[in-house]
Amino acid sequence: MADAVTAAPHAYRMLLENDRVRVLEYRGGPGTKAEMHSHPDLVAVAIRGGKVRFTSTNGQTEDADLGNDEAGFFEATEHMTENVGASDIHMVLIELK
Numbered sequence: 815m816a817d818a819v820t821a822a823p824h825a826y827r828m829l830l831e832n833d834r835v836r837v838l839e840y841r842g843g844p845g846t847k848a849e850m851h852s853h854p855d856l857v858a859v860a861i862r863g864g865k866v867r868f869t870s871t872n873g874q875t876e877d878a879d880l881g882n883d884e885a886g887f888f889e890a891t892e893h894m895t896e897n898v899g900a901s902d903i904h905m906v907l908i909e910l911k
Contacts (some may be wrong), residue, residue: 815852815892818907822848833911840905842897852892857908859885865899880905 818826818838825848830837842848850871863880870876871892880903897903 815850818848818851818853821851829906835911836909838907838909840903840907843902844897844900846897846903848895850892850894852890853888853907853909854890855910856888857885857910858888859883859906859908860903861906862902862904864897864901864903866903867896867898869894869896 818840819828825842825846826838826840828836829839840848850869860880860882863882863884866878866880868876868878868891877898879899
């Protein structure tokens with residue numbers, strides 16, 4: 815499965831990578847989609863939050879409202895994402911190796 819930067823270079827860019835972490839930036843306006851991709855365990859920090867729809871590999875969907883300046887830990891996953899809100903989203907993802 816493709817990683818986020820490969821699957822959606824229009825939304826993700828790598829800020830840092832070393833032998834312990836990879837730090838990604840995500841920016842997406844309303845309607846921005848990131849095709850199916852994977853992440854290892856990660857910490858996500860929403861600089862500017864919004865409403866995101868996650869679609870898993872089995873087709874199940876889950877919507878999440880991310881608040882500004884919220885942070886959370888997420889276990890490894892494979893999903894597609896879509897900004898289903900009305901505002902731009904800006905996040906930093908710290909993927910653990």
